Amino acid sequence: MKKSKSAALERKKEVVAKLESFGLDLYEQMEKGVFPSIKMPSRSIENIRYSPEFRQYILGERKVHRSARNIRHIRPFTQLVWTAFFAHELAKHRKTSTLRDVYYSAQAYNMSFKDQPESNNIITDLETISGFAREDFNVFPEERSAIFGDLTIEYTVPGYEGKQLNLTSHPDGVMIGPALTSSEFAKTGADKVIAIEKGGLFTRFVEEQVHRKFNALLVLTAGQAPRATRHFIHRLNKELSLPVYIFTDGDPWGMHIAMVIISGSANAAHLRELTTPDAKWSGVWASDIVKYKLPSDPLTAVDVKRLYELQRDPRYEGKLWQRETKRFLKIKKKAEQEAFSRYGLTYIVDEYLPAKLEALEED
Amino acid sequence: MVQAFEEISAADFFYRNRDIAGFTNPSRAIFSSIRELVENSLDASDQSRIPPEIYIRLSFEYEGSMKGSGEVKAEDESLFENGFRGTEPKVYRLRVADNGSGVPARHIPAAFGQVLFGSKYKLKQTRGTFGLGGTMALLYGQITTHKHALVKSSTGGARIYIYKIMVDIPRNRPIILDRKILLNKEGWRGTIVEFSLEGDYAKAMSRILEYLKQTALVNPYANIMFIDPKGRLYKFTRVTTQMPRPPKETKPHPYGVDVEAIQRLIRVTPCRNMVDFMRNHFHRVGEKTSHKFLEFAGIGKTINPRKLSRERIVRLVKMMKRFRNFLPPDASCLSPISEELLKAGILKELQPEFIAFCQRQPSTYSGHPFIVEVAIAYGGNIARKNDLVLYRFANRIPLLYDEASDVSWRIIKRINWRRYKVSLDMPIAILVHICSTKVPYKTVGKEFIADRPEVKREVLNGIREAARQLQRFLTKREHVERERKRLSTFSKYLPKIAQFSTELAGKKRPPDIKKLLWSVKKYEEK
Numbered sequence: 001m002k003k004s005k006s007a008a009l010e011r012k013k014e015v016v017a018k019l020e021s022f023g024l025d026l027y028e029q030m031e032k033g034v035f036p037s038i039k040m041p042s043r044s045i046e047n048i049r050y051s052p053e054f055r056q057y058i059l060g061e062r063k064v065h066r067s068a069r070n071i072r073h074i075r076p077f078t079q080l081v082w083t084a085f086f087a088h089e090l091a092k093h094r095k096t097s098t099l100r101d102v103y104y105s106a107q108a109y110n111m112s113f114k115d116q117p118e119s120n121n122i123i124t125d126l127e128t129i130s131g132f133a134r135e136d137f138n139v140f141p142e143e144r145s146a147i148f149g150d151l152t153i154e155y156t157v158p159g160y161e162g163k164q165l166n167l168t169s170h171p172d173g174v175m176i177g178p179a180l181t182s183s184e185f186a187k188t189g190a191d192k193v194i195a196i197e198k199g200g201l202f203t204r205f206v207e208e209q210v211h212r213k214f215n216a217l218l219v220l221t222a223g224q225a226p227r228a229t230r231h232f233i234h235r236l237n238k239e240l241s242l243p244v245y246i247f248t249d250g251d252p253w254g255m256h257i258a259m260v261i262i263s264g265s266a267n268a269a270h271l272r273e274l275t276t277p278d279a280k281w282s283g284v285w286a287s288d289i290v291k292y293k294l295p296s297d298p299l300t301a302v303d304v305k306r307l308y309e310l311q312r313d314p315r316y317e318g319k320l321w322q323r324e325t326k327r328f329l330k331i332k333k334k335a336e337q338e339a340f341s342r343y344g345l346t347y348i349v350d351e352y353l354p355a356k357l358e359a360l361e362e363d
Numbered sequence: 364m365v366q367a368f369e370e371i372s373a374a375d376f377f378y379r380n381r382d383i384a385g386f387t388n389p390s391r392a393i394f395s396s397i398r399e400l401v402e403n404s405l406d407a408s409d410q411s412r413i414p415p416e417i418y419i420r421l422s423f424e425y426e427g428s429m430k431g432s433g434e435v436k437a438e439d440e441s442l443f444e445n446g447f448r449g450t451e452p453k454v455y456r457l458r459v460a461d462n463g464s465g466v467p468a469r470h471i472p473a474a475f476g477q478v479l480f481g482s483k484y485k486l487k488q489t490r491g492t493f494g495l496g497g498t499m500a501l502l503y504g505q506i507t508t509h510k511h512a513l514v515k516s517s518t519g520g521a522r523i524y525i526y527k528i529m530v531d532i533p534r535n536r537p538i539i540l541d542r543k544i545l546l547n548k549e550g551w552r553g554t555i556v557e558f559s560l561e562g563d564y565a566k567a568m569s570r571i572l573e574y575l576k577q578t579a580l581v582n583p584y585a586n587i588m589f590i591d592p593k594g595r596l597y598k599f600t601r602v603t604t605q606m607p608r609p610p611k612e613t614k615p616h617p618y619g620v621d622v623e624a625i626q627r628l629i630r631v632t633p634c635r636n637m638v639d640f641m642r643n644h645f646h647r648v649g650e651k652t653s654h655k656f657l658e659f660a661g662i663g664k665t666i667n668p669r670k671l672s673r674e675r676i677v678r679l680v681k682m683m684k685r686f687r688n689f690l691p692p693d694a695s696c697l698s699p700i701s702e703e704l705l706k707a708g709i710l711k712e713l714q715p716e717f718i719a720f721c722q723r724q725p726s727t728y729s730g731h732p733f734i735v736e737v738a739i740a741y742g743g744n745i746a747r748k749n750d751l752v753l754y755r756f757a758n759r760i761p762l763l764y765d766e767a768s769d770v771s772w773r774i775i776k777r778i779n780w781r782r783y784k785v786s787l788d789m790p791i792a793i794l795v796h797i798c799s800t801k802v803p804y805k806t807v808g809k810e811f812i813a814d815r816p817e818v819k820r821e822v823l824n825g826i827r828e829a830a831r832q833l834q835r836f837l838t839k840r841e842h843v844e845r846e847r848k849r850l851s852t853f854s855k856y857l858p859k860i861a862q863f864s865t866e867l868a869g870k871k872r873p874p875d876i877k878k879l880l881w882s883v884k885k886y887e888e889k
């Protein structure tokens with residue numbers, strides 16, 4: 001526990017140091033009388049590849065060169081430097097910001113971005129250069145997800161430093177926002193993490209005391225898990241050595257929500273520590289639809305197309321994934337998590353979940 | 364039933380057919396009257412070589428008398444004019460005064476009281492051509508108001524003559540009502556014409572002002588003053604006293620004569636053999652050409668021209684058209700505006716940013732020499748109206764009506780302007796001037812230039828040449844603009860990069876970027 005306590009603060013320090021050295025590098029180039037320039041890994045499709053070693057997408061060897069000498073580069077270059085400066089200010093004053101906020105703040109420095117995507121893209125540039133995620137710069141997306149369970153955290157945000165909170169204190173769960181993301185883990189009684197795609201089921205699990213019955217931390221991903229949530233799950237797995245189980249709908253989209261938590265996305269190929277390679281997708285599987293005779297809907301043409309795409313995806317090479325995609329295509333059916341309700345409201349907690357967890361532990 | 368046959372005079376003909384001379388209706392008539400008299404004045408001062416001072420005054424006399432008369436086709440007018448209908452024609456008094464060469468006393472009555480009498484039938488470039496316009500104006504005034512005209516003129520001698528005249532239309536003769544002779548103590552020279560006419564100034568106003576503006580543009584050495592019926596003064600001031608080289612009178616070119624012309628020459632020639640006849644009466648025909656041609660035509664060199672048979676004369680004309688070795692007409696009989704004067708005029712009236720100019724080499728159509736001048740002006744007071752503005756001139760007079768029928772208009776419409784970096788919403792005016800001993804008008808009213816292939820080619824090439832100059836200007840401007848933008852981009856962003864990285868690095872002073880900014884500038888200048 002003690003070790004992890006310093007980790008969050010250490011990381012903040014590293015981020016600040018990185019930003020400062022970035023500025024110093026540019027400053028020294030200009031002092032030498034040359035146009036400042038930078039090199040960073042290219043994020044173009046051709047330079048993204050899947051690394052079996054890291055079990056996630058990573059960027060290849062190709063680099064892009066950005067120079068203030070180039071008339072087409074100088075504007076995005078300036079925006080990048082400003083963004084670094086802005087992130088540094090945030091870190092210095094221990095403030096947080098959103099992507100939207102960054103877009104508007106730029107205007108105060110007469111540094112307007114053309115539109116939100118342009119500003120988002122520059123932030124991604126900064127992530128690529130520094131190797132830190134935007135959440136490390138205290139820039140958060142608007143979307144939120146939640147966590148519930150026996151974990152006591154200790155805040156590091158100004159005004160709350162040292163203050164502790166047990167995450168069972170609010171039955172709706174605690175939002176995985178900037179304050180939680182930057183907090184230290186003080187102690188936990190849980191021995192596993194269960195991530196759930198949908199809010200309805202998350203609430204049901206809290207009501208049914210799943211956290212107690214299964215000794216688990218419950219995480220609501222609210223659809224595709226935000227980066228902050230993925231990083232948080234990563235930390236739970238890494239710092240607290242908790243195994244992670246992911247529950248999603250039984251369709252290609254639910255499958256992929258689990259996959260992104262496990263192996264990350266191509267969009268985040270420049271970042272590390274967002275993935276949890278050892279996490280397990282625990283359903284709803286295609287085989288569960290058959291085994292539990294779940295009420296189901298036929299796959300749509302889009303679903304089928306998506307399944308074929310996933311079959312070719314390097315992240316889906318594993319036995320389980322190939323088997324389940326094939327099976328979905330075979331039964332041509334999909335089912336939502338709520339489908340278990342046909343056997344009564346508590347069936348999923350009383351019957352399905354224990355059987356599933358047991359099966360997975362044996363794997 | 365016996366049909367009645369009768370002969371009518373030239374005046375009678377034009378009285379009956381005044382449409383073809385530009386006197387279609389009250390607003391057109393007032394425009395044409397001013398125009399004909401102003402052009403006479405300009406021609407008169409070209410002869411005297413003194414920069415023209417032209418004073419025009421149009422004043423209201425009384426309400427029109429021809430209300431409801433079938434003579435006035437006011438309803439047609441609404442098709443051409445933008446003024447609102449419902450204004451009844453009124454009677455105006457028009458006075459045009461100039462400081463030109465003046466009309467010799469004995470010619471005054473005929474010059475203003477007889478149709479097709481004039482000094483402009485020679486082969487020389489003039490504005491007027493038929494000796495028709497001035498008299499037509501007076502004739503129109505007479506038939507609409509039944510009043511005489513007043514003409515005052517002096518050639519600068521001891522006397523000033525004042526005539527009160529009317530036109531005897533059936534006989535095409537002037538009627539002199541009164542004649543006064545004054546002593547010319549101050550040595551005044553010039554002509555003043557004053558008469559009453561029915562017209563519609565409200566409708567004609569915009570055309571008249573446009574006409575005067577364009578006249579001032581191609582005659583930048585003229586002072587023109589116009590006082591309109593409301594007492595408003597429009598003044599067009601000269602910017603130069605330099606006048607174009609005067610045109611010389613010339614002999615006919617062999618390509619341009621017909622059988623009748625040869626017969627007329629034979630009647631008056633003093634020459635006793637064909638070699639001399641050819642040499643003396645034709646433009647650009649010398650001893651050598653004369654010999655060569657006669658051999659080519661198979662006509663004896665020693666034949667006395669007076670003895671030529673009709674068949675021979677026809678053959679002579681035919682061979683003249685076929686012979687390829689006549690030298691082209693020279694342009695000494697022409698008086699182009701010249702680059703200097705046209706640019707001065709354009710600068711004065713349009714204040715453009717840039718003027719391209721091209722004067723083509725003299726060329727001929729049917730033996731008539733002509734020169735095309737083209738100018739393209741960009742920016743300044745030229746209106747952006749999603750189309751190029753065309754100003755057409757012939758022998759230094761503006762052509763305002765029937766633009767779409769004009770050869771220049773058609774050429775401009777056919778050119779792919781994008782090739783010259785021109786888009787139609789740019790403020791661009793194209794000026795085309797054709798000067799010739801015989802401008803190929805399609806109508807007597809001098810409205811537009813006919814589609815002669817030779818003329819078309821010259822106009823097209825002239826416009827292309829000027830358009831290329833414009834393209835170079837636009838390209839350069841674009842380049843300068845791009846460069847300015849480039850430098851401003853550097854000087855906008857580089858200081859910011861310096862500022863933000865200074866703060867990130869925790870330094871006190873920003874790095875010196877002056878040298879960097881200077882280096883981008885220098886690089887471009889190389």
